[in-house]
Amino acid sequence: SGTGKTYLQEKISELIPEQEKLEITILSENAFYYFDQKELKNKLLIFFRRLLRRPGPRLAATAVNQALLFAMTSAENLSGDQLADLKAVCHRCGCKQVAVIDQRLLAVFPNALSALDAATDIQVIIQQVLILDAGKMTCAADEGWLVLSGEAVNRIGLLAPVASLYGSDIICTDSFRKAVGARRARYLFLELDTLELKDLEQQRLFWPIQKTGKRSKQGSKQQNDIENQQSVYQNALQHYYAGDWPTAYDEFLKCGKIPAARHMAARLRGRICPKHWQGAFSLTDSLSQSG
Numbered sequence: 001s002g003t004g005k006t007y008l009q010e011k012i013s014e015l016i017p018e019q020e021k022l023e024i025t026i027l028s029e030n031a032f033y034y035f036d037q038k039e040l041k042n043k044l045l046i047f048f049r050r051l052l053r054r055p056g057p058r059l060a061a062t063a064v065n066q067a068l069l070f071a072m073t074s075a076e077n078l079s080g081d082q083l084a085d086l087k088a089v090c091h092r093c094g095c096k097q098v099a100v101i102d103q104r105l106l107a108v109f110p111n112a113l114s115a116l117d118a119a120t121d122i123q124v125i126i127q128q129v130l131i132l133d134a135g136k137m138t139c140a141a142d143e144g145w146l147v148l149s150g151e152a153v154n155r156i157g158l159l160a161p162v163a164s165l166y167g168s169d170i171i172c173t174d175s176f177r178k179a180v181g182a183r184r185a186r187y188l189f190l191e192l193d194t195l196e197l198k199d200l201e202q203q204r205l206f207w208p209i210q211k212t213g214k215r216s217k218q219g220s221k222q223q224n225d226i227e228n229q230q231s232v233y234q235n236a237l238q239h240y241y242a243g244d245w246p247t248a249y250d251e252f253l254k255c256g257k258i259p260a261a262r263h264m265a266a267r268l269r270g271r272i273c274p275k276h277w278q279g280a281f282s283l284t285d286s287l288s289q290s291g
Contacts, residue, residue, distance in 0.1 A: 005149075009046045016044070066096070067115035067134040067179060068152045070160065071105035071126060085125050093118035108137070112179035116187065119170050120210050129164045131156050132172035132208070134179035151175075158197050158283060159205075166192050166207070167259025174204035186211055188223070190230060191237060192260045196280040207260065225257040233258050240264065241279040245271065 013021075069090070083105075087098050090107045094114040098107045109115035112134045119130045137150035155173060163171045177189050190207045197203055209223060236251030249268040255261035267281070 012044075013046050065135065065179070066137050066152075067109040067112040067132065067176065068137065068156060069105075069107045069109065069115045069119055069122075070131045070133075070156045071122065071128060082125055086122055089121045089125070090118050093121070112176050112181075115176075116170075116172075116180060116208055119208075123169045127169070129168070130170045131159055131163050132170065132176045133159075134173075134176040155197065155203065159195075159203075162195070162283065165263050166205070167263065168192065168207040170208055172206050172208050174206065177206050177208070188227070188230075190226065190258070191234065193237075193264065194241070194280040196278070196282045198283070202278075202280040229255045229257050229261075233261055236261070236264070240268070243273040243277045243279075245273045 071086075086105060090098050090109075094110055095118065096108045096110060098105070107115070107118065109118065112132070115132055115134070119132055122130060133152040133156050135150060135152040135155075137152055152175070155175075159171070159173075171192070172189075180187070188209045188211055190209060192205045192207055194202055194204045209226065211223065232251060233255045236248045236255065239245075239251060240248035245268050249265055252261045252265040252268070
């Protein structure tokens, strides 16, 4: 993640003569259906994750620390007014770029706190799962395309299929929580789980909850319920990490006000801790469980 693979691919693609290039701007599951069986033999296939935006001048790619917001809801399900409201919220919170990729909203922010404030307001509009991450990203505009790459982009792509399992409105990574820093006093970060993404990389997941103040009475009651069960959930999580799954299962059942507890209890029901358990559930196992 974030090692410059996209940059390397871009430089390689620049060496290919224009007359020998075939560019497909929208890639679906059936994208290769109409190619003959051997038509792509001895051809170089280069894949880019690109975000379409208004045409603009070419900008140099610079890798800087930024925050990323990804909305799990499909943009196809949003009205024009809702999409306009989402973009207005993002820009009001200092968003640098807003785009739609794979029919889902994605926004880049200069810092994590701005992204978190935007996510809290966006939730009121779409009420769908949002994923937040932060890290060093390369953001460049090139001939009408916005090109994003880096560790946060890759992690969000990996987490997207399982984010809705936890029942929380907003999910963020430990990298994002640390990026918020000392300013996170406005939010309660409830640790939900630790997943092994790939190459044995472990990432802790959190649920950021805005503390009582701007929230409604209903929101304040929900926060109080969660705060009352937070210590029980964290105790269950520590038993889970330590491999004591029977105790963890019993403790998760006591946390009915925390949506993720139901998912964690279902994960452990009738299962024995693996012999070589390292304290993190693999992303592959999470995907199979969601199926």
